[in-house]
Amino acid sequence: MRVLLADDHDMVREAIAAYLTADGEIDVKAVCDAHAAFDAMQTDVSFDLVILDYQMPGMNSIEVLKRALVANGGKGVAILSGSGSPGLAKEVLDAGAVGFVPKTISGLTLLNAVKFMCAGEIFIPHDLLRESTVAPTHPLLDGLSPRQIQVLEGVCNAKTNKEIARELELEEVTIKFHVRTLCRKLEVQNRTQAALAAKSAGLF
Structure with a gap:
């Protein structure tokens, strides 16, 4: 390392x-x-x-x-x-x-x-x-940072990484990093599966 x-x-x-x-x-x-x-x-x-x-x-x-x-x-x-x-x-x-x-x-x-x-x-x-007063309100969000939850919301709204980056005033490469991390934590293979998991749980 x-x-x-x-x-x-x-x-x-x-x-x-x-x-x-x-x-x-x-x-x-x-x-x-x-x-x-x-x-x-x-x-x-x-x-x-x-x-x-x-x-x-x-x-x-x-x-x-x-x-x-x-x-x-x-x-x-x-x-x-x-x-x-x-x-x-x-x-x-x-x-x-x-x-x-x-x-x-x-x-x-x-x-x-x-x-x-x-x-x-x-x-x-x-x-x-x-x-912290920003604890997740759903088990699916447990372990995600507040920023990753924002990125997940953007993914659920069918926004591209570029659109999410512009909205959150971050670099696109940072959004890509967050998407990879939240996919791993949600145990899904890609952003589409992440959105489906979140929507199935009634989030966003």
């Missing part, structure tokens, strides 16, 4: 990189800011996961997240944050992140979260899930 980590705090960046690398299964490239992260995504083979610190100086975090999703070829991008706010977690997941990682979690939880996200899953700590 190849992971790109961007954090402007040297101690945090070096500690996380060392812990993940020590596992023996993860190759970490650590950089100090968003500019270096984009340089790495342009010059290196694509990463299985990009982890961006939310509070790096001189950057609009959500805009950088959206750009990183495109730059990394639609593969996962997660946000690392010193804040454990459910509202912030929802914001970054809505913007397309595959995970929200508070810096307060344990090293083992971080390691498992990185492997989880590299496998294409969405990560958010259980305590934030309990605090």
Whole structure:
């Protein structure tokens, strides 16, 4: 697994990189800011996961997240944050992140979260899930992020990826990533089957 980590705090960046690398299964490239992260995504083979610190100086975090999703070829991008706010977690997941990682979690939880996200899953700590007010209202939606639910609604309304991207103000490649993820989670083969499953359940 190849992971790109961007954090402007040297101690945090070096500690996380060392812990993940020590596992023996993860190759970490650590950089100090968003500019270096984009340089790495342009010059290196694509990463299985990009982890961006939310509070790096001189950057609009959500805009950088959206750009990183495109730059990394639609593969996962997660946000690392010193804040454990459910509202912030929802914001970054809505913007397309595959995970929200508070810096307060344990090293083992971080390691498992990185492997989880590299496998294409969405990560958010259980305590934030309990605090969130946006829990799914139907079993079929369990495990889908708010953004994936929006994409599923667009699919059910027979919208193309391009139309959904325009409506949600996201890149088309991000929508394709969400469609693949929700198809896997709904255990269907394609977007048509996803729409049929949702409509059969009385959603949208």
